[in-house]
Amino acid sequence: MALKLDFIIEGGNFSKAGKASSQIKKVLKQLDIDTKIIKSIVVAIYEAEVNVAAHAYSGKLTAGIGENEIEVVVADKGPGIEDISKAMEAGFSTASKEVREMGFGAGMGLPNIKKNTDEMKIESKVGEGTTLRFKCFY
Amino acid sequence: MKISEIIRHTEAKISAGNLTDDKNMEKAFSSDLMSDVLTLDEENILLISGLANVQLIRTAEMADISVVLLARNKKATPDMIELANENGLVILETPYSIYKASGVLYSNGLKEVY
Numbered sequence: 001m002a003l004k005l006d007f008i009i010e011g012g013n014f015s016k017a018g019k020a021s022s023q024i025k026k027v028l029k030q031l032d033i034d035t036k037i038i039k040s041i042v043v044a045i046y047e048a049e050v051n052v053a054a055h056a057y058s059g060k061l062t063a064g065i066g067e068n069e070i071e072v073v074v075a076d077k078g079p080g081i082e083d084i085s086k087a088m089e090a091g092f093s094t095a096s097k098e099v100r101e102m103g104f105g106a107g108m109g110l111p112n113i114k115k116n117t118d119e120m121k122i123e124s125k126v127g128e129g130t131t132l133r134f135k136c137f138y
Numbered sequence: 139m140k141i142s143e144i145i146r147h148t149e150a151k152i153s154a155g156n157l158t159d160d161k162n163m164e165k166a167f168s169s170d171l172m173s174d175v176l177t178l179d180e181e182n183i184l185l186i187s188g189l190a191n192v193q194l195i196r197t198a199e200m201a202d203i204s205v206v207l208l209a210r211n212k213k214a215t216p217d218m219i220e221l222a223n224e225n226g227l228v229i230l231e232t233p234y235s236i237y238k239a240s241g242v243l244y245s246n247g248l249k250e251v252y
Contacts, residue, residue, distance in 0.1 A: 018196035046200045103172030
């Protein structure tokens with residue numbers, strides 16, 4: 001990996017959600033990467049940030065930017081996901097009313113991350129937290 | 139449709155950005171659901187919304203949307219304006235409802251995404 005970037009994501013802090021995706025977008029724009037691919041990557045990262053802000057207590061996002069790919073790992077401390085296959089279903093959400101009022105929580109986040117990435121893996125332990133990994137090739 | 143025409147058709151005012159680059163927009167999308175906006179494959183569109191929060195501007199930034207129109211007299215907050223300026227986004231405010239703004243712009247040739 002040529003470049004590694006680390007970010008802390010605060011649970012419940014929506015005004016800061018987007019800081020990681022914004023900074024990563026600026027880095028990717030300096031590389032010679034197709035704008036459509038950059039958009040897919042940053043949309044996936046933003047969705048992941050919003051998920052941590054909406055559901056977890058805290059999280060850490062690490063992006064490894066290589067010559068041909070980006071790998072993102074988002075590990076959070078939080079309630080975890082009871083049923084991952086259910087969470088992957090479009091429209092399924094456990095988000096609060098507050099999150100929905102902000103324009104999220106429609107059960108579209110994880111399916112949209114899958115749509116925008118080439119590889120995606122999610123592991124979760126109830127009561128401990130969730131780790132999401134995804135890769136995009138460019 | 140140029141941004142200046144969008145402003146004229148919806149009696150809007152600019153609260154962030156300027157018209158030095160009076161971009162030509164082809165399509166528009168109206169939504170308060172940011173999750174839905176994040177699934178769009180189109181860029182260079184106008185986003186019409188009744189939501190006035192910083193998540194709207196973040197969503198626009200990630201979705202490569204450079205112009206947002208706040209409906210029904212919603213005002214851009216200072217943190218929205220700051221984030222818009224940082225990313226070269228234009229924020230417009232119209233007294234029209236989402237329905238009226240969408241209808242007026244559509245009937246004047248601004249196309250739909252879907």
